[in-house]
Amino acid sequence: xxxxxxxxxxxxxxxxxxxxxxxxxxxxxxxxxxxxxxxxxxxxxxxxxxxxxxxxxxxxxxxxxxxxxxxxxxxxxxxxxxxxxxxxxxxxxxxxxxxxxxxxxxxxxxxxxxxxxxxxxxxxxxxxxxxxxxxxxxxxxxxxxxxxxxxxxxxxxxxxxxxxxxxxxxxxxxxxxxxxxxxxxxxxxxxxxxxxxxxxxxxxxxxxxxxxxxxxxxxxxxxxxxxxxxxxxxxxxxxxxxxxxxxxxxxxxxxxxxxxxxxxxxxxxxxxxxxxxxxxxxxxxxxxxxxxxxxxxxxxxxxxxxxxxxxxxxxxxxxxxxxxxxxxxxxxxxxxxxxxxxxxxxxxxxxxxxxxxxxxxxxxxxxxxxxxxxxxxxxxxxxxxxxxxxxxxxxxxxxxxxx
Ligand code: PMP
Numbered sequence: 152x153x154x155x156x157x158x159x160x161x162x163x164x165x166x167x168x169x170x171x172x173x174x175x176x177x178x179x180x181x182x183x184x185x186x187x188x189x190x191x192x193x194x195x196x197x198x199x200x201x202x203x204x205x206x207x208x209x210x211x212x213x214x215x216x217x218x219x220x221x222x223x224x225x226x227x228x229x230x231x232x233x234x235x236x237x238x239x240x241x242x243x244x245x246x247x248x249x250x251x252x253x254x255x256x257x258x259x260x261x262x263x264x265x266x267x268x269x270x271x272x273x274x275x276x277x278x279x280x281x282x283x284x285x286x287x288x289x290x291x292x293x294x295x296x297x298x299x300x301x302x303x304x305x306x307x308x309x310x311x312x313x314x315x316x317x318x319x320x321x322x323x324x325x326x327x328x329x330x331x332x333x334x335x336x337x338x339x340x341x342x343x344x345x346x347x348x349x350x351x352x353x354x355x356x357x358x359x360x361x362x363x364x365x366x367x368x369x370x371x372x373x374x375x376x377x378x379x380x381x382x383x384x385x386x387x388x389x390x391x392x393x394x395x396x397x398x399x400x401x402x403x404x405x406x407x408x409x410x411x412x413x414x415x416x417x418x419x420x421x422x423x424x425x426x427x428x429x430x431x432x433x434x435x436x437x438x439x440x441x442x443x444x445x446x447x448x449x450x451x452x453x454x455x456x457x458x459x460x461x462x463x464x465x466x467x468x469x470x471x472x473x474x475x476x477x478x479x480x481x482x483x484x485x486x487x488x489x490x491x492x493x494x495x496x497x498x499x500x501x502x503x504x505x506x507x508x509x510x511x512x513x514x515x516x517x518x519x520x521x522x523x524x525x526x527x528x529x530x531x532x533x534x535x536x537x538x539x540x541x542x543x544x545x546x547x548x549x550x551x552x553x554x
Contacts, residue, residue: 158533160185171503174541179323179351179482179529180507181373188377191436192429203428218428221435228438230359231385235417239426242382243350244273246369249384249421250346251277253394260286262314268294268519269322272512274348278317298474300329309341316343320352324511325474326482335365350374355453355480357446366390372430377437381430391417398423449532456530456539463543469554473520482529490553492524498552502545
């Protein structure tokens with residue numbers, strides 16, 4: 152499959168804004184969706200729409216088998232040990248909340264929770280709430296001056312025997328990659344529960360949760376060419392089975408009386424209420440899409456484009472890059488001299504360039520960089536060299552205008 156064919160599978164990309172071809176460099180916020188994902192969801196609504204798990208009729212049986220088939224697909228996709236280890240949520244945020252809330256009874260006053268300093272708010276706030284409920288203590292794992300996780304400081308913090316270690320796999324704000332296999336292995340040695348936020352990794356690399364060795368791995372469908380409103384919580388069976396449910400009600404029970412409720416077994420116990428069925432089916436189509444790609448070729452092409460993007464920005468002068476390394480994935484963070492990131496974003500948008508500006512839901516990281524915010528350009532499988540060249544040309548004109 153050549154790149155132009157691949158790009159043509161994404162209908163949103165074939166548009167112009169104010170005469171400029173759309174140059175979508177905001178994939179880290181949400182990816183565009185290939186036609187087959189849109190078609191799979193439409194097909195469900197046109198032909199198979201019914202609630203899952205409940206009715207005796209054929210429509211429901213078809214909806215249920217498609218829904219459950221995606222669980223099997225995900226199990227293989229991330230190499231989980233068994234299908235019950237895959238829980239459908241509405242996104243990474245809900246997945247982390249499910250874990251942090253579900254651990255409440257297991258966390259004691261004074262227990263230590265270590266958090267990646269570059270974490271997205273979704274991997275900070277639920278832990279803070281857990282600490283508030285339990286009296287646990289939160290400590291951030293510092294970064295080095297070049298914005299990598301400080302592994303020496305991590306080792307020192309591990310000697311304090313943390314109860315939980317919450318890591319990002321790839322930083323959404325910077326694109327830096329954590330060596331999660333090594334970090335998790337060290338955390339496992341001191342008996343910590345480990346969670347890896349894979350929201351920015353899952354679309355850019357193969358993920359093998361057993362090889363990483365983490366207890367929990369979480370991600371969102373919409374960042375991997377699937378729909379919004381669907382997320383995944385992977386948990387190692389025995390520890391997942393010990394989480395108390397965040398949401399209770401229908402579907403997650405075995406029996407209910409006014410006196411007592413017996414919860415269902417996994418995975419249903421953690422999937423209360425009617426799930427996002429069409430979105431699960433859309434996610435299944437996104438996995439099919441990813442699996443049909445020549446992964447090595449795609450990853451190499453993405454890496455080449457990201458490095459080209461970093462180099463072009465560096466060569467422009469007057470652009471400051473944050474945490475830019477050749478092994479980063481998917482995103483580059485920058486500012487144009489002292490100009491406000493929002494001004495730069497708006498001027499780029501006037502030339503059809505979509506980038507993200509702000510704190511990227513990583514305010515503590517921005518504070519440690521001494522910034523209120525920055526711009527972020529991020530790429531996906533459909534990004535090509537023209538996108539980067541158009542972006543750099545637009546940056547040159549913004550620079551001319553502002554500096
Ligand atoms: N973690 C990371 C690293 C992310 O990039 C995001 C999305 N920006 C989230 C968590 C939250 O994902 P969602 O909004 O899909 O729940």
